Amino acid sequence: MNRIVVFFLGADFASLLGNSVIAVALPWLVFQRTGDAAATGTVAAVTAIPALLAAFFGGLLIDKFGRRRMSIVADLGSALSVAALPAVDAVFGLDLGLFILLGVLGALFDVPGLTARDALLPDIASAGRIDLDRLAGIRESLFAVSFLAGPALAGxxxxxxxxxxxxWSAAVMPALAALFTSLLPAEVGRVRRLSANEANGAADPAERGTRGLLVGFRIIIRSSLLSALTILSIGSVLVMGPLQALVLPVYFAEAGAPDLLGYTVSAMALGMLGGSVAYAVLAARISRRAVFLTALACCSFGLAIVAFLPPFLLLALGLLLVGIGSGLLGPLVPVLFAERVPEASRGRVMGVQNAATLAVMPLGVMAAGLLIEGASLRVATAVIAGSWLLVGVYAILARGMRDLDTVKDEPVLVGDEGEGMLVGQKDEPRLVDDKDEPRLVDDATGGGR
Known part of the structure; x- marks a missing residue:
């Protein structure tokens, strides 16, 4: 495997693993220092808004200063914010106020780092001479490994x-990620300024200051495919967030079997790993529409099982299917975004998508909590499963999701206030892998070129 690809995947995995460790260790530290079980929830709630703003404004900085550079800056900032926890504790002693302050600092770096690596994905595929689908599948597999192994290692x-x-070990991980990213060639992820001819006389959107923030919204809204993908991502978070954060913990707590919670979450993580590996191996050889429909079917059947809150083995099977579907969808979404979004606006578009998913996560958990309190756990679970079915039906019927294998001629306005350039490509063939050698296939004819 090309060293560029190895460095990128190493950086991504190190960052993900660090996040998994700190997600377990931080609540432990907060409770040890404050003695207040609710303090952890307070820290998480207060840091949610800075994380949302960082996702939104971070996209503009990524497009302005470069994807590789911002990834390094964000990872270093994340490492420093985590390292500050034991350092400040040793000097001053941590209290709730300091936890909130350092939590806000960390939130300002974590999400822009993730967005920068999302935006780097097509650059790495091009520079590393690897099929974009395969790279996205491998990356999602590493996410599943970190999701499975990180909490266990932390515990x-x-x-x-x-x-x-x-x-301290959690602080080392993002620092290592920054090191790996710094080893990438300087030209990878560098901002390419548009020439006058390319921009058709319009200024480069990355140079337009804060008004350029709206570019990400406009590109998503004016593309039927990107709109559908964003709604699908939001729907997935609205379902999976409450399921993991509230429904399953409450169910096993009421059943008096909290140990089974870890096994069911592990079943979902194993499913994600299997789905993402399957995507990496097969996606370049089969229709993306088939992958998409298979993913929706797995998630829907799995959630239909979960909706009945059956005995442990059936529940684990349902979550395994949900994980497989998530593992297939996880790499497909960033690949489709990478192919349809203009390079000069990639950071802002992905920043808007990340901000949207961050914003709806607490709303989903809150709604599920109200349903549990006002009705019952089974009603809340049935509503969650039903909501996913509605999202799935919409995604199947959405116009932009009908042909995922070619870049359709769907121009996107990227300028400000009605001025700018139109970006669109018609029937651009995608890279297909054949016996480990990349080749271009024209989807209209099936012939190699």
């Missing part, structure tokens, strides 16, 4: 080492 470390040592 084991907390039993063997002081909490401060675990926090």
């Amino acid at each position: 084991l470390a907390l039993t063997l080492f002081p909490i401060e040592a675990v926090i």
Whole structure:
């Protein structure tokens, strides 16, 4: 595998693993220092708004200063914010106010780092001479591994080492990610300024200051495919967020079997790993529409099982199917975004998408909580499953989702206030892998070129 690809995947995995470790270690540290179980929820709630703003404004900075550069800056900032926890604790002693302050600082870096790596994906595929679908599938597989192994490693470390040592290890991970990204060639992810001919006389959108923030919204709204993908992503978060954060913990707590919660979440993570590996291996050889429909079917059947809150083995099977569907959808969405979004606006578009999913996550959890309190756990679970079915039907019928294998002639206005350039390509063939050698296939004829 090309070293560019190895460095990128290494950076992404290190960052994801660090996030998984700190997600377990931080609540532990907050409770140890404050003695207040609700303090962890307070820290998470207060840092949600800065994370949302960082996702939104971070996209503009990514398009202005470059994807590789902003990825390095964000990872270094994340490392410093995590390292500040034990450092400040040793000097001043941590209290709730300091936890909130450092949590806000960390939130300002984490999401822009993720967005920068999302925007880097097509650059790495091009520079590393690897099929974009395969790269996205491998990346999603590493996410599933971190989702599965990270909390387990953090839990084991907390039993063997002081909490401060675990926090320091979590700070090393984003620093390592920044190191790996810095080893990428400087030209990878560099902002390419549009010439006068390319922009048709319009200024480069990346140079338009804060007004350029609206470009991301306009590109998504004016593309039927990108709009459908964004709604699908939002729907997925509205379903999976409450399921993992509230429904399953409450169900197993009421059943008096909290240990089974970890097994069911692991079943979903294993499904994600299997789905993403399958995507990496098969996506370049089969229709993306087939992948998309298979993913929707797995998620829908899995959630239909979960909706009945059956005994453990059936519930684990349902979550395994949900994981497989998520593993197939996970890499497909960024690939489609990468192919349809103009390079000069990639950071802002992906920043808008990340901001949207961040914004709806707490709303979904809150709505599920109200349903549980006002009706019952089973009603809340049935509503969650039914909501996903509605999202799935919309995604199947959406005009932009009917042909996913060619870049259709769907021009997107990227300028400000009605002025700018139109970006669109008609029937652009995608790279298809054949016996480990990339080749271009014209989807209209099936012939190689």
